[in-house]
Amino acid sequence: xxxxxxxxxxxxxxxxxxxxxxxxxxxxxxxxxxxxxxxxxxxxxxxxxxxxxxxxxxxxxxxxxxxxxxxxxxxxxxxxxxxxxxxxxxxxxxxxxxxxxxxxxxxxxxxxxxxxxxxxxxxxxxxxxxxxxxxxxxxxxxxxxxxxxxxxxxxxxxxxxxxxxxxxxxxxxxxxxxxxxxxxxxxxxxxxxxxxxxxxxxxxxxxxxxxxxxxxxxxxxxxxxxxxxxxxxxxxxxxxxxxxxxxxxxxxxxxxxxxxxxxxxxxxxxxxxxxxx
Numbered sequence: 001x002x003x004x005x006x007x008x009x010x011x012x013x014x015x016x017x018x019x020x021x022x023x024x025x026x027x028x029x030x031x032x033x034x035x036x037x038x039x040x041x042x043x044x045x046x047x048x049x050x051x052x053x054x055x056x057x058x059x060x061x062x063x064x065x066x067x068x069x070x071x072x073x074x075x076x077x078x079x080x081x082x083x084x085x086x087x088x089x090x091x092x093x094x095x096x097x098x099x100x101x102x103x104x105x106x107x108x109x110x111x112x113x114x115x116x117x118x119x120x121x122x123x124x125x126x127x128x129x130x131x132x133x134x135x136x137x138x139x140x141x142x143x144x145x146x147x148x149x150x151x152x153x154x155x156x157x158x159x160x161x162x163x164x165x166x167x168x169x170x171x172x173x174x175x176x177x178x179x180x181x182x183x184x185x186x187x188x189x190x191x192x193x194x195x196x197x198x199x200x201x202x203x204x205x206x207x208x209x210x211x212x213x214x215x216x217x218x219x220x221x222x223x224x225x226x227x228x229x230x231x232x233x234x235x236x237x238x239x240x241x242x243x244x245x246x247x248x249x250x251x252x253x254x255x256x257x258x259x260x261x262x263x264x265x266x267x268x269x270x271x272x273x274x275x276x277x
Contacts, residue, residue, distance in 0.1 A: 010041070013030075081235045094118065131155075132189050133198070142206065185221045199225065202232075204239065
C-alpha cells in the first residue's frame with residue numbers, strides 16, 4: 001500500500017461510533033508513528049477533509065460537505081434513478097439505493113411516498129456489513145470471483161452466520177443461485193436488513209453499481225421484487241445511454257489537444273487552443 005493510500009485510509013477511522021480522533025488515538029489504531037500521523041492529518045487538513053479542534057482532536061472537514069452536495073446534485077446513478085424512485089414510492093412506499101464501499105455497503109439515497117415515514121436510523125451515509133441484508137446479497141452475487149475469494153478468506157465466519165454457506169464452494173453456489181433468481185429476498189438485521197427485497201442496477205454490461213431495496217411482507221415479496229426489477233431495468237438503460245453519450249462527447253471534445261507530440265511522457269507547454277503553462 002502506498003503512502004497516499006495509507007493517508008486516505010485515515011478517513012476510514014471516522015464513524016458514527018467515534019467521529020473525533022486525536023493523534024495518539026490514531027497512532028494506537030493504525031500502528032503508524034507519531035510523525036506519520038501528524039503528516040497525514042496536516043495534509044488532510046490542508047485539503048479540507050479533516051478539521052482540528054481546540055482540544056487537539058480531528059473531525060471530518062468542510063470539503064466532505066461540499067463533495068456530498070456535488071454527489072447529491074450530479075451523481076450519474078442518482079440522477080438516472082431519481083424519477084424512477086419517485087414512481088416506485090407510489091407502489092412500494094419506501095425505497096433505498098445501496099452501493100458497495102470497499103468491504104461494506106452504504107446507503108446513498110432514501111425516498112418515501114406520501115404518508116410513509118423514513119425510519120430515523122435509515123439515513124444516507126449509513127454503512128453496514130456486506131452480508132446480512134437483501135441488498136448485500138444482490139451486490140455480492142454480481143461481484144468478482146477474486147474479490148469474493150478474498151472476502152471469504154477474511155470473513156468466512158460472518159458469511160456462514162449470515163446463511164451464505166459454510167465453505168467457499170457453498171458460498172459461491174449460493175451466489176450463483178442468487179444471480180439466476182434476479183432479486184433477493186432476505187430478512188436481515190438492522191435498518192438495511194429490514195428492506196427485505198432488493199434488485200441490482202447495472203451500470204454497463206454485467207457491472208452492478210448499486211442495489212435498490214424496499215420493505216416487504218413475506219407474502220408480498222415476489223410482487224415487490226418484480227416491481228423493483230422493472231424499475232431497475234429502466235434505470236440501467238438510462239445509465240447505459242449516459243455512458244454512451246459521455247464517450248461520444250469525449251471523442252468529439254477538442255477543447256485541448258497538444259500541438260506537438262509528447263516527449264518522454266511530458267506534454268508540451270502549448271496547445272492549439274491557448275497556452276497551458
